[in-house]
Amino acid sequence: MFNFASIALLASFFVSQAAAHGGVISYVIGGTTYQGWQPYNSPNGQSSIERPYSSFDPILSATASTISCNNNGQAGPSQLSATVAAGSKVTAKWSQWTHAEGPVMVYMAKCPGSCTSANSASLQWFKIDEAGLLSGTLAKGQWGNGIIMQKLEWTSTIPASLAPGEYLIRHELLALHQANTPQFYPECAQLIVTGSGNKTPSGSYLASFPGAYKQSDPGVNVNIYTQEAQTITTYKVPGPPVWTGA
Template identity: 55%
Template sequence: MKFFSSLAAAASLLATVSAHGGVGVYTIGTTKYQGWSPYNSASGQKSIQRQYGSFNPLLIADLGTANIRCNNDGTALGTGVSASLAAGDTIKTTWTQWTHRPAAVLIYMAKCPSAGCDSFNGAGAVWFKIDHAGLISGTEGKGIWAGDQIVDTLNWTVTIPKTLAPGPYLIRHELLALHQANNPQFYPECAQLTVTGSGTASPPSSLLVSFPGAYSATDPGINFNIDSTAAMSATSYPIPGPAVWDGTSTGGGSGTGSGSGSGGDAPSQPSQPAVSAAPATTLVTSAAPAQTSALSCEPVARYGQCGGSNYAGCTACASGSTCTKNGDYYSQCM
């Protein structure tokens, strides 16, 4: 009986982890920047992404903690690694594996001090939203949501406001999973950027928020029951947080990414960029350790990630466990 209980617990954990995820790769132009590998040792990892511990979600109880900032307290790694792009450029994020549906997508930025992002943990009312999308079409209970795109393709593309003043910034991607009634799950990750260009604009203070502080458990989009009678007929979803900054000094917008919408407004179908022949991409190896062999890395602990598409960590498991494939995007030591 004890064996079967342990087996059931392991299967339950695998099912839970396989339904969670985080941003694993950032693509700017033809350059890919590897994200953090949360289940591997921090030793030797260098990434534009802030360190975080697991694919597990944050919950309503975490809204008052600094962990809601970047899936940790926002503390920098001190590696000096950031990705450079011009204002008006796009940045594509690729998740390590699928997450729950339905879900909203929210993307924020924060200006770092002139000394750079390595000395900045994202505290204070410094965050402004550059994109968000929630319900795209249909009803809340039975409709198409922005997060469906990430479940289906694992990708999301957003444009940096063209008028944004140059400098060091954090970018924060967040999925808000709404599959459990009144018990949403938050999946935020942050990365360091250096924005270039001739822009001069910054968002007004009225659109700046802090983490924690931007969300409340009583916000309609958080205190939300996807299974309620009202959700079966409602055709708009109130996305939490401030309005999207549209790049002007005073105004807000309704979203600028590959799937855009606005809380309370009529939902719209997301537009996709035209498909064209893609140039060769370059993986920035300085932003992450190279794929390591079973003989040259610290074995991954049981239940840690050991493989999958875009994975760049150790593939050897600790004694007593084996690297087990769970789809194309995630393998786990079991």
């Protein structure tokens, strides 16, 4: 039988586990702050531009069915969308993040009509921003995730030439602090893009989730603690190349 000390110890364990990870909790778009999904609160009454997700815990498989938006692919019960002009900036914010090693990746996907009725696992995604190993070596370098750790935010620009329409934006942190055990942290939000752009990416710029990565990809299956990692100064960010709209 549990006593109070055991219950307190168990509770502190789960708190420490949540504190070790993180997720996007708000967005700043055009000077307006949009409340993100609150994963540890009841979904009842939550209304957000962010797709619902359940916890700050990582996804451990590159081919998990939940890897598109850290959920079953569906919109929330009271889903909102934020309007953003092509060429403007979107800032995602985290409340906590403690893993310095690994890349930051930002994707978008055009919805075939209303995003609220679109399953994120059925969409074609294109990458608009990334930051992998910025300097130094795999073992002792400055990574995109290190910037998140310091600032708890990431700002990306919507390509100015992107055609108007409804899109999902997907922020993903890939934590590499455990040898050959990648941890994926994706969250998504709904956008309505405006402007006079007329371009959308195609071909090798597009990818599916799941499907964009394999567990064996060199940018996914990484051991930063080997002797070799002490001297390696290059890293290939997983997924397709960044589409700038050019």
